[in-house]
Amino acid sequence: MSSIAAAEIKKHGVSALTPALEADGEALITVRGREGYVVMTVEKYNTLHEAELAQAVRETRADYEAGRIDDRTVDDHMRRLTDDV
Numbered sequence: 001m002s003s004i005a006a007a008e009i010k011k012h013g014v015s016a017l018t019p020a021l022e023a024d025g026e027a028l029i030t031v032r033g034r035e036g037y038v039v040m041t042v043e044k045y046n047t048l049h050e051a052e053l054a055q056a057v058r059e060t061r062a063d064y065e066a067g068r069i070d071d072r073t074v075d076d077h078m079r080r081l082t083d084d085v
Contacts, residue, residue, distance in 0.1 A: 003028045006036065 002020035006029055009016050017039055020027035025044035029037040040048075063069050070077070 001026045001028050001038075003030055005029075006031045 004020045025041040027039045
């Protein structure tokens with residue numbers, strides 16, 4: 001991941017990020033020599049977001065197959081809650 005100082009962005013504007021983002025779509029912004037922020041292209045963000053959603057689907061399917069998800073109706077659920085009181 002490329003790195004760029006916040007002072008460079010302040011000095012040259014957002015265009016200073018272009019060379020840093022060209023390599024892999026991510027850039028680390030340092031503030032006073034310390035890692036502070038990560039900037040990424042929309043394409044990179046969408047790829048990461050899709051991966052998160054795919055993982056959530058895998059986890060949900062695993063929970064369903066293991067019987068950890070109840071697929072009753074809302075009315076059945078509400079009756080169960082009131083019957084347990």
